[in-house]
Amino acid sequence: MEGLSRHYGTVVALDNLDLTVAPGELIALLGxxxxxxxTTLRLLAGLEDADTGxxxxxxxxxxxxxxxxxxMGMVFQAYSxxxxxxxxxxxxxxxxxxxxxxxxxxxxxIEMLELVDLATQADRYPHQISxxxxxxxxxxxxxxxxxxxxxxxxxxxxxxxxxxxxxxDQIRRIQLEVGITTLFVTHDQEEAxxxxxxxxxxxxxxxxxxxxxxxxxxxxxxxxVAEFVGLSNRLAGVVSGSSVTVRGRDLPLVDLSTxxxxxxxxxxxxxxxxxxxxxxxxxxxxxxxxxxTFLGATSRVTVDLGDTTIMAQLSTSEASALPAxxxxxxxxxxxxxxxxxxxxxxxxx
Amino acid sequence: MAALNxxxxxxxxxxxxxxxxRRPGGLRASQRRRLNAFRYLAFTLxxxxxxxxLLAMVRFSLEGTRPGTWSVSAWTQxxxxxxPPPLLxxxxxxxxxxxxxxxxMLVLVVPTMIWVRLRVQWFSRxxxxxxxxxxxxxxIVLVVGLAPIYNRIERYNVSALMLFWAYVIxxxxxxxxxxxxxxxxxxxxxxxxxxxxxxxxxxxxxxxxIVPNMWQAILNALLLTIALVLGxxxxxxxxxxxxxxxxxxxxxxxxxxxxxxFSASAATLLFAFVLLLILSxxxxxxxxxxx
Numbered sequence: 083m084e085g086l087s088r089h090y091g092t093v094v095a096l097d098n099l100d101l102t103v104a105p106g107e108l109i110a111l112l113g114x115x116x117x118x119x120x121t122t123l124r125l126l127a128g129l130e131d132a133d134t135g136x137x138x139x140x141x142x143x144x145x146x147x148x149x150x151x152x153x154m155g156m157v158f159q160a161y162s163x164x165x166x167x168x169x170x171x172x173x174x175x176x177x178x179x180x181x182x183x184x185x186x187x188x189x190x191x192i193e194m195l196e197l198v199d200l201a202t203q204a205d206r207y208p209h210q211i212s213x214x215x216x217x218x219x220x221x222x223x224x225x226x227x228x229x230x231x232x233x234x235x236x237x238x239x240x241x242x243x244x245x246x247x248x249x250x251d252q253i254r255r256i257q258l259e260v261g262i263t264t265l266f267v268t269h270d271q272e273e274a275x276x277x278x279x280x281x282x283x284x285x286x287x288x289x290x291x292x293x294x295x296x297x298x299x300x301x302x303x304x305x306x307v308a309e310f311v312g313l314s315n316r317l318a319g320v321v322s323g324s325s326v327t328v329r330g331r332d333l334p335l336v337d338l339s340t341x342x343x344x345x346x347x348x349x350x351x352x353x354x355x356x357x358x359x360x361x362x363x364x365x366x367x368x369x370x371x372x373x374x375t376f377l378g379a380t381s382r383v384t385v386d387l388g389d390t391t392i393m394a395q396l397s398t399s400e401a402s403a404l405p406a407x408x409x410x411x412x413x414x415x416x417x418x419x420x421x422x423x424x425x426x427x428x429x430x431x
Numbered sequence: 432m433a434a435l436n437x438x439x440x441x442x443x444x445x446x447x448x449x450x451x452x453r454r455p456g457g458l459r460a461s462q463r464r465r466l467n468a469f470r471y472l473a474f475t476l477x478x479x480x481x482x483x484x485l486l487a488m489v490r491f492s493l494e495g496t497r498p499g500t501w502s503v504s505a506w507t508q509x510x511x512x513x514x515p516p517p518l519l520x521x522x523x524x525x526x527x528x529x530x531x532x533x534x535x536m537l538v539l540v541v542p543t544m545i546w547v548r549l550r551v552q553w554f555s556r557x558x559x560x561x562x563x564x565x566x567x568x569x570x571i572v573l574v575v576g577l578a579p580i581y582n583r584i585e586r587y588n589v590s591a592l593m594l595f596w597a598y599v600i601x602x603x604x605x606x607x608x609x610x611x612x613x614x615x616x617x618x619x620x621x622x623x624x625x626x627x628x629x630x631x632x633x634x635x636x637x638x639x640x641i642v643p644n645m646w647q648a649i650l651n652a653l654l655l656t657i658a659l660v661l662g663x664x665x666x667x668x669x670x671x672x673x674x675x676x677x678x679x680x681x682x683x684x685x686x687x688x689x690x691x692x693f694s695a696s697a698a699t700l701l702f703a704f705v706l707l708l709i710l711s712x713x714x715x716x717x718x719x720x721x722x
Contacts, residue, residue: 149627162625166643176629
C-alpha cells in the first residue's frame with residue numbers, strides 16, 4: 083500500500099499510509115477506535131475506495147478492482163456466515179462461484195473444516211454452533227478459495243476471553259501452516275503481540291511504528307506507542323548525553339538523538355523492582371504502597387513516592403508480601419527508555 | 432410466655448421474615464392466576480366478537496329456502512351465478528389480479544429495498560416515505576388521481592386486470608413494512624461484504640444471499656397483498672371495473688339476502704385463511720434448520 087488516503091467528509095480516516103507486507107507474513111494493525119486500522123483493511127479488501135494511493139498485490143495494481151475480483155479472503159468481526167447455508171455450504175460457497183465441480187468443492191470444504199477441527203459440524207447451520215466455531219468456519223471459508231491475502235477484521239472481539247485466546251493461537255497455527263500473507267486488525271494489544279510477525283501501531287490515520295512485537299514493546303518509537311502498548315510510568319527526568327537521569331538513576335535512552343534537557347521518561351512497570359524498606363529513611367526511590375491490583379499470576383503495585391506515584395509489576399506472591407501501607411524501596415532496571423518533551427506530552431494529553 | 436419474653440424486635444423479625452418468605456412466591460402465583468384468567472377472558476370475548484359474525488355469515492350461507500333449514504345451494508351457486516357478469520369470471524379476475532399485483536410488487540420492491548440498504552442508505556428514509564404515502568391518501572383521492580390515466584387506457588378495451596397498477600400502489604405500505612422487518616432481521620451489510628469478498632457480484636449477493644434470508648418476510652408481504660386485492664372494492668367500483676367485491680355489491684343491490692353473497696364472502700375468507708396456512712407451512716419449510 084502506497085500513499086493511501088481516505089476521508090469521510092472532513093474526517094481523515096487514513097493519511098498517506100505506506101505499508102508493505104512480506105509474503106507469508108502476519109502483520110497486526112493495532113490502535114484505538116478511529117485510528118484507521120479497519121479502514122486500511124477495507125481498502126485492501128475493496129469494500130471501500132481510496133481517495134488517493136495505490137494498492138499492489140504480488141506486483142499487480144488492484145487499486146481499482148472491485149472486491150469480488152481481488153482474490154482476498156476476509157473474516158469479519160460480526161458473525162458473517164450465511165444463515166441459510168450449512169457449514170459445509172458456507173465453506174464451499176466461494177468455490178461454487180468460481181465454477182469448481184461439486185465433488186472438488188465438497189472435498190476442499192471438508193479439508194478446510196478439518197484444518198479448523200470442525201469437520202464433524204459440516205451439516206449444521208450457523209445458529210447451531212458456538213461463536214468461536216462460527217469464526218473458525220468463517221476462517222475456513224476465507225481460506226477455501228486459496229486467496230493471496232487473508233484479512234482478519236477483529237475476528238475475536240465478539241468472543242469471551244478463553245475462547246479468544248484459544249482461537250488466536252489456532253489462527254496463528256493455521257496461518258503458519260498455510261503460509262498465507264495476513265493482515266490482522268485488532269484493538270487488543272495482547273492479541274497483536276502474541277501472534278504477529280510485526281505490529282503496526284496506528285493513530286489518527288497513520289502508522290506510529292511498525293516493528294516486531296518485542297521492539298514495539300521494549301523500544302517504542304513514540305510516546306503514544308509507549309502508552310498504548312503496555313503501561314508506562316511517567317517520571318520526570320533530565321537527558322544528558324546518551325542517558326536520562328530519573329530520580330537519581332541513569333537510564334539509557336531508546337533514541338540517542340534526544341537533545342539534553344528536562345523530559346518525561348516512560349518507564350515500564352516491569353522495569354521497577356520493589357523491596358521492603360524497614361527504615362524510615364526517605365529518598366527519591368522510597369515510598370509507600372497505596373494499592374495492589376491482582377491480575378492473576380502477576381499483580382500491579384502502586385507506590386506513592388510523595389511527589390508522584392509509580393507502578394511496579396511483580397509476581398503475585400511477591401506483591402502479597404507488600405500490603406498497602408508498607409514502606410518500600412525501588413530500583414529501576416537499566417532498560418532503554420523512551421522520553422518525550424514535557425510540552426509534547428501536554429499536547430498529546 | 433416464651434413469645435412474650437422474647438425481645439420485640441426478634442418476634443417482629445420472625446413474623447416478617449416468615450411472611451416475607453411466603454409473600455414473594457404466594458403473590459406471584461396468585462398474580463399469575465389472575466393474569467391468566469384475564470388473558471383467557473379477553474381472548475374469549477374478542478374471539479367471540481370476531482367469530483360470531485363469521486359464524487353467522489357461514490350459517491346464512493347454508494340456509495335453505497325456509498328459515499331454519501340447511502342447504503348448500505348458495506355454495507354451488509358461486510360457480511353458476513349468472514350475473515351479469517358471472518360471479519365466476521369476477522372471481523377469476525380477482526385471483527389473477529392478486530397474482531399479478533403480488534409479482535409486480537415483489538419484482539419492484541424487493542431488489543430496490545435491498546439495493547438501497549446496501550448501496551444508497553441515505554435514500555432509505557425517502558423510500559420509506561414514498562412507500563408509506565398511500566396509507567395517508569384516501570382511496571377516493573387516489574381514484575381522482577388515477578382516473579385520467581385509466582380513462583385514457585380504457586379506449587384500448589383493457590380488462591379489469593389493468594387495476595394491478597393501482598393495487599400495487601395500494602399494497603405498497605403493507606408490503607414495504609413486511610419486507611423491511613425481514614431486511615432488518617438480517618445483517619445485510621456484513622453478509623453482502625462477506626459474499627463479495629468471496630467473489631460474488633451484486634446480483635448473486637441480492638438473490639442468493641439476501642433474498643433467501645428474507646423468505647418469511649416475502650411470504651408475509653405476499654399474503655398481505657393478496658388479502659388486500661381480494662377485499663378491495665372502492666377503487667375498482669369508482670373506476671367502473673368489476674372485481675369480486677364489486678360484483679357481490681351489485682348482487683346485493685339486485686337481490687336482497689342472496690345466499691350467494693354470504694357463501695362467496697365466506698369462501699373468500701376461507702381462501703385467505705387456507706393461503707395463510709399454506710404460506711406459513713412453506714415459510715417453516717424454508718426456515719428449516721435456521722433460527
